[in-house]
Amino acid sequence: MDHYSDYSSFSEALVGFSQETRRYGLHSGIQCTKETVASALEGLWLDKDQFCYALSALFCHSEEDKETFVKIYNRYWRQRGTRINDKRSNKNKSTLVKQSVNSAVMVGVGNTGHTEDSVDSKTTTGSNSKETIKKTDFSKLNIIQEKELEILSEKLVSEMSLRIKRRRKKMLHGQIDLGQSIRKNLQRGGAMIDLVKTKQKKDKYRLLILLDVSGSMDKYSFYLLKFLWTLKHHFKQIEAFTFSTSLLRITDLLQSKHLSTSLFHVSQTAKHWSSGTKIGECLKDFNEHYAKRYLNGNTLTLILSDGLDTGEPEVLGEAIHKIKLRSKKLVWLNPLKGMQGYEPIQMGMKTALPSLHHFGSAHNFDSLLELENILIHA
Amino acid sequence: MFDNPKELIPVIDKLGYVIEEELATVLFLLLRLEKPLLLEGNPGVGKTQIAYILSDLMGFELVRLQCYEGLDVNNAIYEWNYQKQLLAIKIHESGQKSEQEKEDLIFGEDYLLKRPLLEAIDSDKRKVLLIDEIDRSDEEFEAFLLELLSDFQISIPELGTIKAKHKPIVILTSNRTRELSDALKRRCLYHWVNYPSMEKELKIIKKHIPHIESALAEQIANYVHKMRNLKLDKAPGIAETIDWAKGIAALEGDDNSIYNSLSCLLKSEHDMTLVSSELFNK
Numbered sequence: 001m002d003h004y005s006d007y008s009s010f011s012e013a014l015v016g017f018s019q020e021t022r023r024y025g026l027h028s029g030i031q032c033t034k035e036t037v038a039s040a041l042e043g044l045w046l047d048k049d050q051f052c053y054a055l056s057a058l059f060c061h062s063e064e065d066k067e068t069f070v071k072i073y074n075r076y077w078r079q080r081g082t083r084i085n086d087k088r089s090n091k092n093k094s095t096l097v098k099q100s101v102n103s104a105v106m107v108g109v110g111n112t113g114h115t116e117d118s119v120d121s122k123t124t125t126g127s128n129s130k131e132t133i134k135k136t137d138f139s140k141l142n143i144i145q146e147k148e149l150e151i152l153s154e155k156l157v158s159e160m161s162l163r164i165k166r167r168r169k170k171m172l173h174g175q176i177d178l179g180q181s182i183r184k185n186l187q188r189g190g191a192m193i194d195l196v197k198t199k200q201k202k203d204k205y206r207l208l209i210l211l212d213v214s215g216s217m218d219k220y221s222f223y224l225l226k227f228l229w230t231l232k233h234h235f236k237q238i239e240a241f242t243f244s245t246s247l248l249r250i251t252d253l254l255q256s257k258h259l260s261t262s263l264f265h266v267s268q269t270a271k272h273w274s275s276g277t278k279i280g281e282c283l284k285d286f287n288e289h290y291a292k293r294y295l296n297g298n299t300l301t302l303i304l305s306d307g308l309d310t311g312e313p314e315v316l317g318e319a320i321h322k323i324k325l326r327s328k329k330l331v332w333l334n335p336l337k338g339m340q341g342y343e344p345i346q347m348g349m350k351t352a353l354p355s356l357h358h359f360g361s362a363h364n365f366d367s368l369l370e371l372e373n374i375l376i377h378a
Numbered sequence: 379m380f381d382n383p384k385e386l387i388p389v390i391d392k393l394g395y396v397i398e399e400e401l402a403t404v405l406f407l408l409l410r411l412e413k414p415l416l417l418e419g420n421p422g423v424g425k426t427q428i429a430y431i432l433s434d435l436m437g438f439e440l441v442r443l444q445c446y447e448g449l450d451v452n453n454a455i456y457e458w459n460y461q462k463q464l465l466a467i468k469i470h471e472s473g474q475k476s477e478q479e480k481e482d483l484i485f486g487e488d489y490l491l492k493r494p495l496l497e498a499i500d501s502d503k504r505k506v507l508l509i510d511e512i513d514r515s516d517e518e519f520e521a522f523l524l525e526l527l528s529d530f531q532i533s534i535p536e537l538g539t540i541k542a543k544h545k546p547i548v549i550l551t552s553n554r555t556r557e558l559s560d561a562l563k564r565r566c567l568y569h570w571v572n573y574p575s576m577e578k579e580l581k582i583i584k585k586h587i588p589h590i591e592s593a594l595a596e597q598i599a600n601y602v603h604k605m606r607n608l609k610l611d612k613a614p615g616i617a618e619t620i621d622w623a624k625g626i627a628a629l630e631g632d633d634n635s636i637y638n639s640l641s642c643l644l645k646s647e648h649d650m651t652l653v654s655s656e657l658f659n660k
Contacts, residue, residue, distance in 0.1 A: 031564070049399060050399065061563040066570060158555075258609040
């Protein structure tokens with residue numbers, strides 16, 4: 001750069017680029033802009049590839065950012081004239097376009113005539129979109145939202161597990177053990193430097209999940225199963241069963257690191273999927289064959305069902321009462337509870353209610369995340 | 379030292395690391411801007427190795443901090459040498475020193491145990507600081523790092539702020555088992571390290587096992603790439619590929635060496651079964 005005027009316009013073009021990245025959701029602050037100018041001053045603008053790599057290292061903060069960045073970069077530096085939907089003032093716009101021509105010449109990229117896809121707003125999903133997906137009823141999700149929810153649920157459940165682990169860890173710190181502290185500090189002349197705290201016994205909790213996969217739960221059971229798979233990979237002690245007219249233990253089927261593999265295994269094994277509902281019979285079966293092994297004073301039992309039972313209410317009442325007595329907490333999450341005006345007046349739900357510690361909804365991802373509070377206080 | 383990222387490529391290549399122009403540009407920026415570099419990617423793609431290569435390249439000693447859950451200031455930054463402090467108190471008990479002087483004495487640098495982070499900034503020589511697998515540490519620890527990453531200084535309540543005598547070259551790696559905070563990311567250059575392309579993996583194999591036949595190397599790289607597209611519990615990394623190639627070379631004369639040495643590459647029964655059936659029809 002031989003002229004001050006050229007140098008100045010290039011800097012402004014870089015600032016413009018920084019603003020552009022912000023517009024598309026990349027987190028680029030003033031510091032980032034300053035470093036962009038600094039990296040350009042290191043001579044990297046002379047080579048179009050190096051210039052792109054350098055800006056990528058400065059503007060991207062994740063693998064996903066890179067895809068968005070490349071699109072913005074190509075549009076800005078290679079097709080400046082074709083920018084659309086720019087809401088900034090015309091004055092600013094024309095100035096920037098003028099500068100960009102100079103800048104493009106400077107970085108040696110010019111207009112290659114190569115047409116890139118426009119920056120898709122979907123690639124920069126904002127927090128609003130995530131909130132919407134979290135709050136959408138499972139039965140109303142479209143294919144794109146389903147995919148996004150899969151990614152989101154993995155992230156949120158992982159964070160939830162971490163939070164629960166940490167809070168429980170903190171709760172384990174006990175009182176100062178005076179005797180142990182004196183003994184430990186004897187070698188230091190009795191000066192109390194290291195304080196020993198009493199260790200509370202680690203309370204190992206178990207999570208037992210019973211998922212209703214009967215026909216009436218069709219709209220929800222698939223998503224709930226996916227949720228179970230995600231939970232299984234973040235919580236060590238989980239036991240999972242599906243039920244409709246019969247009971248099936250699926251814990252091992254959820255072991256695979258790949259969701260699709262797990263779903264395939266479940267689909268191959270769960271022959272009772274989409275059939276009738278005999279909640280009472282299935283829970284009775286559970287009590288007879290599995291309760292001794294999987295229920296103890298530390299188990300939180302979670303039933304995911306709409307409660308539309310076609311069996312004898314007495315059987316259900318007795319079975320659920322037994323589960324309550326053997327569990328630390330019994331929680332029932334019902335997808336129908338998310339519907340406006342829902343009342344638990346069906347015989348099955350009415351029978352089960354008195355035995356429950358908590359009755360909540362399970363119609364969207366947000367309602368499932370409520371589980372965090374239940375688990376922390378379990 | 380280097381005027382252009384391209385100058386880095388042959389030098390790093392000589393050190394045994396096959397590098398592309400993109401990463402070379404990022405390393406060039408790291409050296410020029412003196413900004414920490416965050417490397418994210420799947421396990422086994424060579425993130426940690428980059429720090430070792432930089433250490434060799436620049437001739438600076440490497441200081442490594444391996445992160446884990448529960449890592450705290452005492453293990454990462456500094457701790458007081460309590461025994462030495464107590465001894466000093468006893469020695470000066472009947473001395474003429476005032477309380478303040480005694481306190482200043484025992485909270486001086488002589489009584490400080492330097493942990494990796496402090497060692498990296500308080501050294502007379504410039505160092506390469508590797509903060510490995512930062513995603514394993516707690517969020518609280520990430521917060522401790524912010525001051526170091528942005529200002530290259532550490533505040534110790536009893537001593538004040540210790541500024542870096544020489545700014546270390548800082549490399550952070552993460553396997554992305556959790557998202558790091560925006561505050562930390564903002565302070566770093568970022569590069570996602572991907573599995574290598576076929577061509578690059580071939581170069582890597584040949585670099586590590588120079589006497590390997592080209593056809594065999596190609597076959598190995600080809601298999602590994604196919605495996606990475608299968609739904610394995612643990613996709614093979616570069617180190618495993620090299621181990622496998624070495625394993626095959628060691629089984630020279632065995633007609634079935636490729637299949638029989640799969641244990642160098644695959645680490646679970648599930649993966650072994652899947653690869654056997656999908657790629658070897660067994």
